[in-house]
Amino acid sequence: MGVLAxxxxxxxxxxxGISLIRGQAETVRAPRMxxxxxxxxxxxxxxxxxxxxxxVLRRAFSLLPRTDVPVLVDHPDVIDDETDAPLACSLPPxxxxxxxxxxxxxxxxxxAYDRQLQRTGRTLVxxxxxxxxxxxxxxxxxxxxxxxxxxxxxxxxxxxxxAAQDVRAYYEEAALALAEHTPAARRAESWFYTATETGxxxxxxxxxxxxxxxxxxxxxxxxxxxQ
Amino acid sequence: xxxxxxIRDRLSNLPAPVFDPVAATTAPPLSEARVAIVTTAGLRPxxxxxxxxxxxxSFTVLPGDARDLQLSHFSPxxxxxxxxxDLNVVLPADxxxxxxADGTIGSVAANHLSFMGAQTDETFSTLRLDTGPxxxxxLRDDGVDVVLLTPV
Numbered sequence: 001m002g003v004l005a006x007x008x009x010x011x012x013x014x015x016x017g018i019s020l021i022r023g024q025a026e027t028v029r030a031p032r033m034x035x036x037x038x039x040x041x042x043x044x045x046x047x048x049x050x051x052x053x054x055x056v057l058r059r060a061f062s063l064l065p066r067t068d069v070p071v072l073v074d075h076p077d078v079i080d081d082e083t084d085a086p087l088a089c090s091l092p093p094x095x096x097x098x099x100x101x102x103x104x105x106x107x108x109x110x111x112a113y114d115r116q117l118q119r120t121g122r123t124l125v126x127x128x129x130x131x132x133x134x135x136x137x138x139x140x141x142x143x144x145x146x147x148x149x150x151x152x153x154x155x156x157x158x159x160x161x162x163a164a165q166d167v168r169a170y171y172e173e174a175a176l177a178l179a180e181h182t183p184a185a186r187r188a189e190s191w192f193y194t195a196t197e198t199g200x201x202x203x204x205x206x207x208x209x210x211x212x213x214x215x216x217x218x219x220x221x222x223x224x225x226x227q
Numbered sequence: 228x229x230x231x232x233x234i235r236d237r238l239s240n241l242p243a244p245v246f247d248p249v250a251a252t253t254a255p256p257l258s259e260a261r262v263a264i265v266t267t268a269g270l271r272p273x274x275x276x277x278x279x280x281x282x283x284x285s286f287t288v289l290p291g292d293a294r295d296l297q298l299s300h301f302s303p304x305x306x307x308x309x310x311x312x313d314l315n316v317v318l319p320a321d322x323x324x325x326x327x328a329d330g331t332i333g334s335v336a337a338n339h340l341s342f343m344g345a346q347t348d349e350t351f352s353t354l355r356l357d358t359g360p361x362x363x364x365x366l367r368d369d370g371v372d373v374v375l376l377t378p379v
Binding site: 172 | 229230231233234235238239240241242243244245246249250251252253254257260265267273276278280281294295296297298299301302303304305306307308309310311312313314315316317319321322323325326332342344351354355359360362363364366367371372373374375376377378379
């Protein structure tokens with residue numbers, strides 16, 4: 001992002017950037033940066049907190065008159081991710097014992113997913129499949145965890161990463177509805193990968209692909225490195 | 228060590244191109260400035276479903292009134308639930324609209340732009356010589372004075 005700041009500034013645009021990794025900001029020496037020690041993925045700090053977001057913007061825009069570049073200023077607040085504190089989120093009881101547990105879970109969370117979609121009017125599910133197809137994607141990852149190749153389940157290469165993102169988004173959006181608040185960063189992620197059947201299946205699929213010698217650029221990006 | 232701390236530790240010392248001298252454009256008063264957001268979050272308009280690929284230094288035009296945006300960044304290594312709950316935590320388009328309405332900024336650009344960050348090309352030559360200047364032209368043609376850059 002810092003390189004882009006240099007390019008835009010040289011082209012006659014005044015820039016101010018939000019930094020999330022201070023070491024990078026120090027190295028790239030962009031014209032004006034407000035370093036925010038906020039969670040990766042949340043450069044404005046707090047979702048659904050307009051007052052806090054306006055405070056970040058006010059501090060960023062206050063750097064615009066500065067021409068003694070490069071300027072790097074710290075936001076006084078620190079917000080940490082909470083990867084180690086998975087969201088406490090109740091899962092639906094088994095409904096259809098004939099189904100694999102992960103697929104039953106996907107079906108059971110649909111009401112919560114739909115509630116969140118209705119609340120926000122937007123969803124991050126839909127790159128490979130929409131919400132109706134999430135169960136099918138999970139079934140494919142279950143087969144991969146059991147030893148099937150990605151080609152055999154129709155998820156070759158990068159398509160598998162996109163499918164994994166759809167599945168994760170379905171669960172995280174359902175979790176937002178179940179929690180009825182926006183949890184601290186990475187809590188929904190940790191809940192998904194550690195407390196749900198599908199999250200465990202994705203991790204098992206990743207581990208199986210790694211053990212089978214599949215391209216690291218595929219299996220490594222199926223799940224967050226922290227999971 | 229938290230997940231983010233581990234990533235910061237790993238990425239803090241990556242090399243970067245040197246820009247010397249550092250360019251500095253004088254901004255008009257904020258109350259007169261037209262402001263655009265340029266994010267490196269890898270956002271795409273709804274319906275554009277392609278995942279962004281490493282090494283792709285192109286950019287996407289995000290209509291200023293679009294809110295149904297896809298997070299198409301290839302990396303799973305950052306929180307996504309915050310963006311799912313409130314896109315303003317990455318792309319503060321509603322906040323800029325409020326600042327324009329109360330006169331804090333002059334106006335909001337017709338379009339915002341997205342690139343995808345987390346690139347490992349040490350030269351960034353495509354960005355510096357091709358797509359970066361093209362993005363700047365698009366913004367200048369819309370009368371933009373000020374760019375807010377946001378990462379993920």
